[in-house]
Amino acid sequence: MPTVCGIFGIYGHDEAANIAYLGLHSLQHRGQESAGIVAAGSAGLRRQVAMGLVSDAFDEARLARLPGRAAVGHVRYSTSGSSELRNAQPFLFEYARGSVAIAHNGNLIDAPEIRAELESAGSIFQTSSDTEVIVHLLARARENTTEERLLTALAQVHGAYSLVVLTEDKLIAVRDPHGVRPLCLGRLKDAYVLSSETSSFDLIEAEFIRELAPGEMLIIDQHGLRSCRLRPDGDAPRHFCVFEHIYFARPDSLLDGRAVYRCREQLGRRLAVEHPVDADVVIPVPDSGVAAAIGYAREAGITYEMGLIRSHYVGRTFIEPQDSIRHFGVRLKLSPVRAVVDGKRVVVVDDSLVRGTTSRKIIKMLRAAGAREVHLRIAAPPTTHPCYYGIDTPTRSELIASSHTVAEIARYITCDSLGYLSHDGMMAALGVDGAAAGYCSACFTGRYPLALARRGPADGDRDQPRPLRLPLSS
């Protein structure tokens, strides 16, 4: 199951670190591997990071070590190779101009090449993260202000990045020119807040102002808030990640000005139109499939029930990174309700199907609980390609849809029928007509809009992605 990262920032609040802690809690679904906060107080920048969930990483004592009125925070997802504390963000560096903290959601596609160049000039890296490249470029920039140096640094990198950057007196937020990852601005009394998702603002009772525009840099300091463009000469095409709508974002968030819950309900309705089936009951795979299942049931006129119970005492399947545990984790996490499915023809609705192993297990459990037929409906197209823009997807060979037909998958997972939403149907449900303009849906199509970014000045859709050259990590 893929994951991503979440970032948060606040400027101008007496309890900046505590608010950041809550903000990270509301972003916990985006990353469970590590959590961290850097706060800027009178004694400079202070950092606290730890492996694990926000609630485990912080307690009162640790938060008390983060005084100050500005803070940035980060939750990180789990990847196999670099699951180390030293890669936990936000990073905090000291350089000639002082201290700077940075938290990053996304992935730089040319980080390895830039890192090699910097190292050959004598730079010493402290982490294996692509994010550190930005810091070294910043340290070598000669401009007078942090924001100017950051502009210079970012002009040298390509890829997906939403950033919050903290110095002793400024909070800077950046969204890459293509707007791949989300970043939202809000207001909490006199403070400005930034978050990957609007759901954070609900928790802390902040007011949502707007999303950052692609290519926008926001500088917040004692003089207030001002905005500038990463590329003063013109905008790049927008490529917002469609998977944020499908899977990552919380249903109570807004993305692109649209309610995620309603999008998913629409995906479910569309799915019912594209893949109807004669059945007795529609059940979701909780919690990710709930809104789509409600949409499907309503459109199809079939009874909606909670036929699978989710345990509150284990996290999402993907928290455990080892295959051997993952398989078992399904049993620990989901339990069929015999009273709902026994003797019934059951439609199961989920938001995505990645490896197929979890779906196969669920279907077997439902049959063992008495289901007469099991029809799986996926509220998205087949996931055929890995992401290089900040999502921790499996490699292509692990994506079952990359090498198998729908019929083969159905046979493997042992369902009576399997239906994926079409790409056009997905885009229509998201309210987009035409050819997915403004979205990146490379995970469904293999068309990587930023793949050759570094080669030339113009970015755009490419027929020939070169995934083998691209970095998977971070």
Place this chain on the structure above:
Amino acid sequence: MPTVCGIFGIYGHDEAANIAYLGLHSLQHRGQESAGIVAAGSAGLRRQVAMGLVSDAFDEARLARLPGRAAVGHVRYSTSGSSELRNAQPFLFEYARGSVAIAHNGNLIDAPEIRAELESAGSIFQTSSDTEVIVHLLARARENTTEERLLTALAQVHGAYSLVVLTEDKLIAVRDPHGVRPLCLGRLKDAYVLSSETSSFDLIEAEFIRELAPGEMLIIDQHGLRSCRLRPDGDAPRHFCVFEHIYFARPDSLLDGRAVYRCREQLGRRLAVEHPVDADVVIPVPDSGVAAAIGYAREAGITYEMGLIRSHYVGRTFIEPQDSIRHFGVRLKLSPVRAVVDGKRVVVVDDSLVRGTTSRKIIKMLRAAGAREVHLRIAAPPTTHPCYYGIDTPTRSELIASSHTVAEIARYITCDSLGYLSHDGMMAALGVDGAAAGYCSACFTGRYPLALARRGPADGDRDQPRPLRLPLSS
């Protein structure tokens, strides 16, 4: 929010402790304060207990320290006074006849008096738990076998108890004469398993055989399974806890041969009949109110939606025992979905209303998210009295319904209307006609069937409960 305990036992399996670990995981909803397992191997009984969740209390190393083919386990709820490791069960005691482990779900109503008598005769207690009384009576009994000594010990106590007791060569399971708490028997290949709820059997792929009868003792050893009666001279009236159906049990469990999920759906349907309202959408308080909300919505013909999102990264509200945190916990746990409730007349369905503070907060959050009207429906009668039979309810003064009318409560929690299910409606939904025969519903009525147990040989309903004399703890 009230809680209870869960117990598990297994006899005849090579990985007894590991199966018990899974069994406890499936009972985790019944108690999150501590978890423990005692296993019986060739080197005798070994015990591992810890504060916290099952998944935190045990890892591979700890389970490896529990060899043997028989085991008992326990999950414990949180109470303010006795939240200490020494009270974590199963208890393991050594006495003249060897070692014995015991895990208890319920509460002995005469434990303080018996403890005082035992102490005055020189007994030294190691815990503050009522359960230890049984062990001391067992140690003083003179019969030859553990089961005979246990019968002698249990003849001297009164109250609610489902027990699993482990010695080096036997597993004994007991349900008190009134059958207040559940206890189920299953089979896993050649092994027998016992659990508070049948959902455990689904997880470990065991077959459900039957519930223990009230007043039954089961002895399992190398010769197989045999049963005897606690009271050979006749049965006591049954008083099964109605709150197990309403609240405690998992929806995928069976109780009394009835599916909990279906009971709750019926409670919701009945609630719609008793308290209809003109509204746009029905939403549950997840996850406890889901089945009843589905029933309500279906009966009322109103759209069902997930208008509240539950975070996976905090436990149930009652995990945190301090009031100051509890209030805040609602915000961390539940988030309203503005797209569902904005501008709508909303029916919120929950399974119970104890103090009212959580409901009040939820209603305020829904209004802040745009709800035009909020109508609260509770799929149970008002909770007016504390439980003395093993549920960790608040004291009577904290139960808002014990001292306030429905109108007053509605005003306090700021809803537009409030409807509780009637007692008769509840019993009808559970399939019981007449005056709740066979159930204890004292928490709704104040009629404590076991209150004067120790005074005379016959137990029964009483008009004059004497709650002040009764112990609250354990």
Place this chain on the structure above:
Amino acid sequence: MPTVCGIFGIYGHDEAANIAYLGLHSLQHRGQESAGIVAAGSAGLRRQVAMGLVSDAFDEARLARLPGRAAVGHVRYSTSGSSELRNAQPFLFEYARGSVAIAHNGNLIDAPEIRAELESAGSIFQTSSDTEVIVHLLARARENTTEERLLTALAQVHGAYSLVVLTEDKLIAVRDPHGVRPLCLGRLKDAYVLSSETSSFDLIEAEFIRELAPGEMLIIDQHGLRSCRLRPDGDAPRHFCVFEHIYFARPDSLLDGRAVYRCREQLGRRLAVEHPVDADVVIPVPDSGVAAAIGYAREAGITYEMGLIRSHYVGRTFIEPQDSIRHFGVRLKLSPVRAVVDGKRVVVVDDSLVRGTTSRKIIKMLRAAGAREVHLRIAAPPTTHPCYYGIDTPTRSELIASSHTVAEIARYITCDSLGYLSHDGMMAALGVDGAAAGYCSACFTGRYPLALARRGPADGDRDQPRPLRLPLSS
């Protein structure tokens, strides 16, 4: 290397637990396995125990959890079988009359039989310690005051015991009728203090008053201090442990009114008279052999040097209980000074020789550092018998002198000559003439004065010790 325990008590001081902590630090040489304190404050008795050294077991936070003006403490030695936290003292028990804490230095020789009797009457034991027997006897006694009940309990046991017992309002100190283990009384401003050794009083700047008499019970409460006799009908013969002088006690302590340092210097002088040798330098095995080596060098007129350096960063050899480590531990602990021993005829003085493995290693190291001859001198007789009165000696088969002649030992440890002090010489050095009247020297002679204690009313020297029946543990 043998070890023992240390106990401490204080009554009437605002920082009772802190003083006890310091007192235990000064007794650390008597036991390094566990440390614990129980304090009596307005909220009753509170206990903190932990495995390891006093400095590791306690920090400010733990001491802060021990409010009150009276406290008892204990340091425990390491034994193989019962090195568990549950055996760490002081014990704290609740019984019908309230709470009582107890700390014990010594060993009850009839504990197993009494425990079996108590268990067969229904008592449940919490530890595997002999000390718990006293508590159960106390709980069954019917007298009105704690001291009376304690007298009744102690009348039923035999063996070696110095005790400090704490209740909510009293501190009671007891020394067994034979006075096997030491116990001293002191005064710190308005408070009374009790300690196994007088060196504790120096640390806390208390004034030494006197040693408790054999068979004396001291009761300290708000009315002051009073004394009574365990045996009102007459005194038992005194059998003070001679090994306390030889080995256990700190050189800055007083025992029997005699300075330990001076006793050891005398032992060394006597040793020089009994076992002279033509040599160039006398060196001690630090730190235990220093005083005797100074005495030897002075009497013999040979140069004294520090030819072995002791590391401050490992404890005594016996802290590590596994043989495989112990051998290596000598190298970690002691280093030869080549400049002192190279080309020299060296006399090495130590206080005892138990297994011979350490001495063998030391001698090999000295030869590797250039020593031309190595003559080992032991300031005590050969240790031939285990102790049953509270010392954690090896079993008899591990005591090299129990089965080997001096010549055989010398050959095994590879020294050029080996000399033990004679028994008469030892007693003379301690200022005792005649046949060791008043001392127990069973470890050197096999004459166990308390061995048959339980058989009859009179204790005394026995020709036939029955060690196989006697317990080693405690």
Place this chain on the structure above:
Amino acid sequence: MPTVCGIFGIYGHDEAANIAYLGLHSLQHRGQESAGIVAAGSAGLRRQVAMGLVSDAFDEARLARLPGRAAVGHVRYSTSGSSELRNAQPFLFEYARGSVAIAHNGNLIDAPEIRAELESAGSIFQTSSDTEVIVHLLARARENTTEERLLTALAQVHGAYSLVVLTEDKLIAVRDPHGVRPLCLGRLKDAYVLSSETSSFDLIEAEFIRELAPGEMLIIDQHGLRSCRLRPDGDAPRHFCVFEHIYFARPDSLLDGRAVYRCREQLGRRLAVEHPVDADVVIPVPDSGVAAAIGYAREAGITYEMGLIRSHYVGRTFIEPQDSIRHFGVRLKLSPVRAVVDGKRVVVVDDSLVRGTTSRKIIKMLRAAGAREVHLRIAAPPTTHPCYYGIDTPTRSELIASSHTVAEIARYITCDSLGYLSHDGMMAALGVDGAAAGYCSACFTGRYPLALARRGPADGDRDQPRPLRLPLSS
């Protein structure tokens, strides 16, 4: 009390990390704040560091994470400002040419200026240690081999440094041109070992080969061992730290080919000649004053006794860095033996007197134990100046001898007489005639031989040290 650091290296041993662990244990007296090891195995360099003692920092599991046949280790002393884990050595850095680990004993006097220059060119530092400067210079050097790059880097720094540097295939050892800190070479079977002191070789049974020459670089790799000079054009004057002889080194070490124990005995003898006194007993402050006290007693013909007992259960006074604890620590660490000092005229011999607070406390304790007169003799001259070459001395204002006469100090510490060894006497005892040629004794004289190092090409004695500009930290 001043402290310093210790370094260790090994190349060509199957258990390199384990041997390094033992080597560090034998250097523990040189630093107790942190301990660390980096090992080079087939999977590259691995690092394990922790705060605290070697025995606490490492266990079997941590050592097992350090595979490989080469390793470097470090023990670090405590300084107030930079006592953080990130400053614990050895450092491990990755740069363009691979990985490099470095462990440093000493202090670079121009590190702050070089660091500022590097940072202004874009370098990002990870620690606050002067040692990191060397790594950045190494990363910027363009030569082909590590040793050439290291030569280039070291040519740009000035100060005191003994270094061990580890790459994936080489171990490099360096001693600065003035030879301020020691560094010794040994052989253990087929492996080469390096250590700050020869005592390490005794522990691991290695053979001592020789000390590195000032200005020597040793390169050890699969081709064996070769040596080169830091300054091919000629040698710098030697300035070996005299305080290593006086205080730091273990008595069983050799320095400059001389036995430390014998040097200290000579210092004591000389002290007796310079400052005789009519007394009854000579006692050392253990353990640092033992050898000098033996020398004093022998020269003076006065009885030597152990009048102060040192506890094995606390470390050296300087382990605790806060003043409030330090004072109390004396009582915890040292206990007077009344039997030795009561009624006596006592000579106390110590190796140095820094602040005077400890001496004052000792003298008060001795008087409280009955000493009639107390004469303090210090086997070194008055310590008047701080060290800038790697010793963690107090600031000058804390050095009592920097602002007080001997008479004033004697009055403050309340002794009957106070005698310091003269500078000439010290040098004579060390076997040096003339004006301390080849030694740095700036702490006694204020003549800093390396103070202006960076200003010009030639180093040498200066009349005008500029201590205020020099860094104290390491």
